[in-house]
Amino acid sequence: MKALLALKRVRREIWISLLSAAFLIAMWEAAVDLDWVKSAFLPSPSTIAGQTIALTASGELPRHLSITLGRMFAGLFAGSIAGLIVGLAMGWSKTIRAILDPLVSLIYPLPKIALLPLIILLVGIGEGPIILIIALGAFFPVLVNCVAGVANIDPIYFDVAHNYGASKFKTFTKVVLPGSLPVALAGFRLALGMSLLLAVVVELSIGTKGLGAMLWLSWQTFRIERIYVAIVVIAILGLLLNWLLGLASKRLVPWREAR
């Protein structure tokens, strides 16, 4: 009964949110149609939707989208896996942490995009530097959260493992890995946002293809509607990826209390 009431409450809130979004879009549409704003600067939602469909049909938008997604995921996964390995090692071994801490503390707060010229200098142009920048951006949030995740494991679980004679390997797979997973996933969520941001920013500055490049080229040729299409697609992409990760998290961490 209680659960049913809670469900009803959630439903009600979802309806309110949907209505609020619909209201905003309707106001926007009306503002443009009634000439309150110049449609050259702010096209109406229906114009943007029409333009999106046209660009999708011509294959232009899917091409840019797939290029951005490809770079983003390549960087995200390379960076996250490296961050996971180094982060868990740093979390578990005080020696490794002491060795790597100065380097991490130095590079972590640096906006990774500032390294772009250096990376081009070292790696050359092409896909390499773009993916490397994204990987760097994903690497640090995952790493820092893995270290914190291991540090946050209640010492009692290590005592239990030790008391029952668990080997180092078993302690790792049965205590360190699952114990740090919730916090590590929070790091992955940050990495996801960071990789989308960096993909667009790098494409904006040096790309010829991809959503960021499409955005910048549209600006330079003053095709305002296309700018909006790119922005809307990037926004929806961010929303969708976050939602998917939320679903995956629930599967990966079934022991988390439902909130």
Next chain:
Amino acid sequence: MKVNCHQVSKLFKSRNGDILALENMSFQTEEQEFLCIVGPSGCGKTTLLRIIAGLLQPTNGKISYEGTRAQDGPATALVFQEHGVFPWMNVMDNVCFGLETRGVTKRDRYRAAMPLIEKMGLAAFIKNYPHQLSSGMKQRVGLARALVSGADILLMDEPFAALDAQMRLILQEQLLNIHREYHKSVIYVTHDIEEAILLGDRIIVMTARPGRIKAEIKVNLNRPRNVNGQNASEFIKMKTEIWGKIKEEVERGMEPTSR
């Protein structure tokens, strides 16, 4: 198996001066004995138990075991307070942890654990995670884990302290049954005098820090016991006697130390 605790001392070094937690503790347990250790808080009861469990090294003295082991597996198993069960493992995997660390296959683990799980009333919950269980059930999971591991000596550190009074009575009775049925030795740390008399064959009263043995009291109440026996005149006499001894120590512990 018997535990032989031989002149064990423990000194904790810290920046604010050294703390002598235990001084010259010597005692021996009998086969299948239920030994309770009571004392004022901060007297080093938990430290002593952790030394016996092998989680801490004594500064002086040593712990040894006598007799043959009934099964393979660890000599001792610690039963922690309720938060000692792994939140990321379901009931079954928690209970089987002591077997898993020894490399017992999943099928054999489950087969070995199932009778005990049924006896403890956990059979309907084997796929549940700890956050879905009441604290009494979590504590039963911890107890089942220690029993399944095959340890001869159960080390219990105020395992029922966090439970409400009714649940504590139920689990105390369950523990009495288990002790009788499984022929285990138990070393049980508590600050609850009634609990110590109800459960123990013998009670060691410790002094305030540094922890030493103040008195050893044999409990001559007949077994099998249950929680209804707490009004017997013998029980009350014993309670008064032990409280007298502990009160001295509690008051001594409250005196300002001249340092």
